Amino acid sequence: MQKQSLNCADARHLVHLAVGDDTLPEEELRLTDHLHVCSDCRAYHAGMVDAMHVIERVRDNDCDEIPMGSVWPALADKLKARQSRVYVPQGRRFNGAVAALCACSLLLAFVTAVQNLPSNYPDAISGFSPVSAVNVKLQNNGGSAQNHQRQLVQMAGPNGTILWVDPLTGQAYVPNIMQALDDGKSNLNF
Amino acid sequence: MLKMSESDANFGSSGAEMESDDSMVSQGTDARLVEQARRGDTDAFGQLAQRYERRVIKVIRRFMPDQDLALDLAQESFLKAFDRLDQFDPSRRFGPWLFRIAVNTTYDYLRKIKRKGRWALFSEAGEDRVPDPAAADPRGDLDLSQEVHIVLADIPEAYRTVLVLRDLEGFSTSEVAAVTERSEATIRWRLAEARRMFKDAWERRDRSIEEESLG
Numbered sequence: 172m173q174k175q176s177l178n179c180a181d182a183r184h185l186v187h188l189a190v191g192d193d194t195l196p197e198e199e200l201r202l203t204d205h206l207h208v209c210s211d212c213r214a215y216h217a218g219m220v221d222a223m224h225v226i227e228r229v230r231d232n233d234c235d236e237i238p239m240g241s242v243w244p245a246l247a248d249k250l251k252a253r254q255s256r257v258y259v260p261q262g263r264r265f266n267g268a269v270a271a272l273c274a275c276s277l278l279l280a281f282v283t284a285v286q287n288l289p290s291n292y293p294d295a296i297s298g299f300s301p302v303s304a305v306n307v308k309l310q311n312n313g314g315s316a317q318n319h320q321r322q323l324v325q326m327a328g329p330n331g332t333i334l335w336v337d338p339l340t341g342q343a344y345v346p347n348i349m350q351a352l353d354d355g356k357s358n359l360n361f
Numbered sequence: 362m363l364k365m366s367e368s369d370a371n372f373g374s375s376g377a378e379m380e381s382d383d384s385m386v387s388q389g390t391d392a393r394l395v396e397q398a399r400r401g402d403t404d405a406f407g408q409l410a411q412r413y414e415r416r417v418i419k420v421i422r423r424f425m426p427d428q429d430l431a432l433d434l435a436q437e438s439f440l441k442a443f444d445r446l447d448q449f450d451p452s453r454r455f456g457p458w459l460f461r462i463a464v465n466t467t468y469d470y471l472r473k474i475k476r477k478g479r480w481a482l483f484s485e486a487g488e489d490r491v492p493d494p495a496a497a498d499p500r501g502d503l504d505l506s507q508e509v510h511i512v513l514a515d516i517p518e519a520y521r522t523v524l525v526l527r528d529l530e531g532f533s534t535s536e537v538a539a540v541t542e543r544s545e546a547t548i549r550w551r552l553a554e555a556r557r558m559f560k561d562a563w564e565r566r567d568r569s570i571e572e573e574s575l576g
Contacts, residue, residue: 242439
């Protein structure tokens with residue numbers, strides 16, 4: 172029977188096994204034949220044998236005596252201690268970590284929502300309290316009305332002072348005259 | 362080169378250890394002890410633990426050289442085994458199942474250490490990277506076993522496990538296959554690759570030492 176020749180890659184794979192006697196007899200023969208004709212693989216085999224000698228030395232030297240009974244006495248105590256404990260069904264145990272995670276998530280959502288609320292009343296008018304909201308058309312003292320309408324909040328101060336505050340911008344207005352319009356809205360002069 | 366016992370109690374052990382364990386083998390087969398332990402007989406489990414503890418500690422120490430830690434991990438492995446006895450398939454051998462738990466427990470611990478190091482608020486890595494030029498080369502103090510352990514640590518787990526069990530602990534390829542729950546063909550492939558990786562890493566280490574001594 173014609174023997175199939177080995178290439179170097181296959182031969183080196185067998186070299187890795189042969190150094191630990193892990194080749195089959197037929198593989199051993201094919202490898203031996205290849206090593207006879209391939210000097211590179213012979214050198215590789217020698218290097219592999221050296222590496223295995225290192226492992227064998229460690230295997231043979233690491234013979235620290237591990238005394239009998241190193242584990243069992245302590246292990247027996249643990250098993251006895253566990254057996255004397257009250258049985259708690261594993262499937263129904265409360266998981267505090269999940270509850271804590273849920274609580275943190277809710278708190279974070281709440282804080283985020285509160286931070287995103289518009290600031291209705293600026294610090295400058297602290298002491299004033301809101302009375303009512305009204306839609307107004309702003310007009311300066313020259314009489315020219317601005318084109319846009321605003322919703323302002325009427326704020327009453329402690330001494331009866333009245334301010335009109337734009338909750339979007341936080342700007343406070345002191346009106347001179349308020350004029351009622353036909354459509355139920357007010358016109359303010361400043 | 363490495364002749365292994367087929368006895369469960371001497372799984373992967375050398376001949377000398379087999380003789381010293383003979384008296385224990387007579388106390389009963391693994392299967393009978395496992396069956397008793399499953400019914401809550403802790404003494405039966407104790408016999409199993411005493412039968413395997415030295416081998417388990419030895420295997421763990423191949424991955425975790427610290428003796429105290431290895432003892433803790435061995436204890437944890439036996440506790441896990443006791444808790445999972447109802448998952449053990451009695452038609453199979455107890456040894457490979459136990460060693461699988463021990464190896465996985467050890468890897469879990471090593472991964473935990475690695476993760477802790479990665480997420481630690483304060484790391485000493487920067488100090489390690491700048492060696493004191495006045496200090497002697499610390500590698501001079503390392504013995505061969507420690508150096509091999511350092512080189513092995515860089516080999517991927519799947520390959521390292523096979524190399525350690527086969528070449529350092531003397532398990533047969535079929536025993537390694539049983540521990541890792543892989544086919545023997547896969548184990549042979551991984552063993553070849555693991556030895557190649559070890560050879561390459563060891564030669565790189567040799568070259569760097571040579572370069573340092575010349576430069």
